Amino acid sequence: MRIVYIHQYYCNPQMAGGIRSYEQARRLVARGHTVDVITTDITPGARELGWRVTEEDGVTVHWFRVPYNNNMSYARRLRAFAEFMVLAGAKAARLRADLVFATSTPLTVAVPGVLAAKLRRVPFVFEVRDLWPEVPIEMGALRNPVARGLAGALANFAYRNAAEVVALSPGMAAGVTARRPGTPTTVIPNAADLDLFTVDQEQVRQFRATHDWLGDRPLIVYTGALGAVNGVEYLVHAAHRMRRLDPDIRVLIVGHGKEWESTKQLAAGYGLLGEVVHMWEKVPKSQLPVILGAASMSSSFVRPIRGLWDNSANKFFDALAASRPIAINYGGWQADLLRQTGAGLVLTPENTDVAAGQLVRHLRDEVWMRQAREAAHRLAVEQFSRDLLFERFEEVLNRSVGHRPVLSEQS
Structure with a gap:
């Protein structure tokens, strides 16, 4: 054809x-x-x-x-x-x-x-x-x-x-x-591109060791657009609260978009930029597997608009391919999937302080993290x-x- x-x-x-x-x-x-x-x-x-x-x-x-x-x-x-x-x-x-x-x-x-x-x-x-x-x-x-x-x-x-x-x-x-x-x-x-996101653990170890701010600390990653629909400032607000609850947790935002600068300024205003929150310009898709391999948890956000719940964001499926739990702040079919399988977290969309507590609690729960990684991998293999x-x-x-x-x- x-x-x-x-x-x-x-x-x-x-x-x-x-x-x-x-x-x-x-x-x-x-x-x-x-x-x-x-x-x-x-x-x-x-x-x-x-x-x-x-x-x-x-x-x-x-x-x-x-x-x-x-x-x-x-x-x-x-x-x-x-x-x-x-x-x-x-x-x-x-x-x-x-x-x-x-x-x-x-x-x-x-x-x-x-x-x-x-x-x-x-x-x-x-x-x-x-x-x-x-x-x-x-x-x-x-x-x-x-x-x-x-x-x-x-x-x-x-x-x-x-x-x-x-x-x-x-x-x-x-x-x-x-x-x-x-x-x-x-x-x-x-x-979920399983072959692409299968990475050598030595590369992951080197990635973490190369960045002094990271080391062996828990890491939440956001990869993708910082546009009007995404509302990535939600993660920065949550990070502000997380620093008080667990100062070792780190956040890495990798992407580009219209709200890049405003998100960066918000992190700087909180005194988080370069310490708790790190922001990198967009990278080729081929570099994401190591970044996600080094992550404890990935994330996906949208503004509180019902129509945005129907999204099918690449970042959601990249997390599954990398066997990483994903945290989202919206309802709909992906939220249902996470609740049914345990492959991630559905955060409260209205209150970032509550969301910060959810993130800290689960990142420090080794049993939950292991089960969530396994669930993410099963979804990637069996459904996506x-x-x-x-x-x-x-x-x-x-x-x-x-x-x-x-x-x-x-x-």
């Missing part, structure tokens, strides 16, 4: 970001499929002319430099989305395909996907990573009635034209079918391994192609 795979913010393991698309694409190639990824190059530097093409594990990746970062104005980000929408549409239309697959965000990637699929008379499959426009409306970020209407129409357009929709959580799937009942939808969450979830993903693509009409060779 020839697959055109559209993902505006595709990353490989040498880049900072989620590698879901990379892992799925390379596995498709290993199964004998041909995959062309269409994406953007957002690394800093001069604007280049035209497309740049690379090959990664048999996947052909087409890059076009379209600047983007979370510090841009809303209007500038919309311009980046629109620019890629046009570029990707033109590129996808020139590539041979038996199926076109597009993954959000942004939602605008559906447009080049649908148009290329219609031009080639092949199926279109759409992947929903965030539920738009429902989440930004609930957050208060999308207030203009006209913008809301356009975003809703775009979501309807994507779902209506998809042979099937892949949703990254049960809540996202429910949102898709609520908007457009009858849409064929399959839940395939983010995955990348290989296991890839089988479900390939089934969706094969099923979609199987439903299309037979075309002539000239098609």
